[in-house]
Amino acid sequence: MSAIITITTAEFQRAIRNRWAIASILLLASLAFSLALLGSAPIGDTRASLMSITTVSLSSLSLYLIPLVALTISFDAIVGEEEQGTLLLLLSYPISRWHIILGKFIGHLLVLLFAILVGYGSAGLYLIVQDGSQTSEWIDYVQMMTSSLLLGAVFISIGCLISLLSKSRASAIGAAVGVWLFMLVLYDLILLGVLLADKEQKIQPELFNGLVLANPADVYRLYNLAGSDAASMVSGVANIASTPGPNSLLGIMSIWVAVLLVIAIYLFSRKEL
Amino acid sequence: MIKLTQVSKNYGQHTVVDQVSFSVSPEQSVAIIGHNGAGKTTLMKLILGLVRPSEGALEISTDPGRDPHADIGFLPETVSFPGEMTGNQVLRYYAKLKKVSLNQCSELLELVGLSTAATSRVKTYSKGMRQRLGLAQALLGNPKLLLLDEPTTGLDPFLRRHFYGILRECKTKGTAILISSHALSEIEGEIDKILIMRKGSVIIQGTLEQLREAAQLPTQIHVEVLAGEESRFAAFQQTDHLNGENRSSSITFLCQQSEKVELMGQIMTHQKAIKNLQIIPPGLDDLYSHFVEQADQP
Known part of the structure; x- marks a missing residue:
């Protein structure tokens, strides 16, 4: 247990030292603030409040x-x-290999958190200070933050797996970009394409539905976007699929994270150097 | 401390370690010598359990129920610590992983001569300083077995002597030491047993004296003769001790270990004609190339 804490702490400190933590904070903060400020510009007549627009x-x-x-x-x-x-x-050193994987995973997750x-x-x-908001609105906002962390956790475990299977850092970068592109862009396009080609239904x-739920990125989309009116315009395939309850999403x-981590630990404990 | 019996490691068709048997006991230091790719590093990985042997048995004696890694100190061949960390931070990190008292860190930094640089970032360290930090890390927790993979690369002659001093100290405390090296001449006199490896197998092992005996390489005796006294050594011209190098003022004799004392006696009868004299036994460099060349011949 103490080995996991040691490795977690070291990973977290490394992210602070090499300025990854601060870069991520600045990136996410600037994105969130620019959307919040953009939303507050008086354009037309909106039914939704500022906070729910920003959430979406x-x-x-x-x-x-x-x-x-997460992948970076x-x-x-x-x-x-x-x-x-x-x-x-x-x-x-006298530590188990799963300590290393889990320690690094938790460390990276803390950086993202x-x-x-x-x-x-x-x-x-x-x-909240500027606009004032109803309880339900900021609950939505917090849920968006929670699910973002969970999405990050999935991709951190994917990153761990990539770094285990790659022979060099350079090929790991390539694999990470490839996975990102596939899961976030190509997967939905392929799915839509197949659906269009399938004239005989x-x-x-x-x-x-199963195929949509198999991609954690689509699950995130379903969780955050499919529910609300304002979101139906931007929710892609998620809008076509019927939605299980938010908790099961x-x-x-979470199952994705667990499965990927178990695979990573298994591969790592078999790895010869 | 460790005992290898007929250990082999194959990667597909390729044999990296071939039927290697040897042992290292407490208070003993053993050196593995060989070209790059002779299997030295793989042997270390086998002992560390990072690579599984394809054949053979490998025993490490530790207390039952204890992780053998807790008793091993390892210094890899090339190690670069995260540049943003200070030497002290690096060592404390490893001390925590080994569950060793953090008080030992400053002692070890003192021992390897890094006390003043302890709060500098590792990226400002020279190669020798990084190597010494690596040694400090290996010494954490006073290990019963030290595995050192080419530890003196990047160290200047002064630091090398200091380094072997530290090893001697560990040995008197009962540590078993296994060291791999290219630098043959420097480990002479520091090491109890030598293993010469070639293409994955051990071609010979033993003490330096045993190796000398097995090689039967001649000892060289250089004699510098005073001017005008060269004729005194004319009698030796007939003997087969004399090699080609026979300039007027200096003569080189070659003899076997067993003949050395007798030949010296003969030479010393001309004591007054001798300006200077040197006896050079075959060094580890000579022995190493002798055995490797011997093994290379079909």
């Missing part, structure tokens, strides 16, 4: 940004140490 627009951008931040933090978790020569040293809390949280507080709605993302 921020979540639709977080969908792309949070995975990117975690893509070199193992391969980076391997190139530095410290992995060999670390493995000669910190960035979301400070970056999005400060913009949320600004909106061979694809059952259950299968389609969060459950699906």
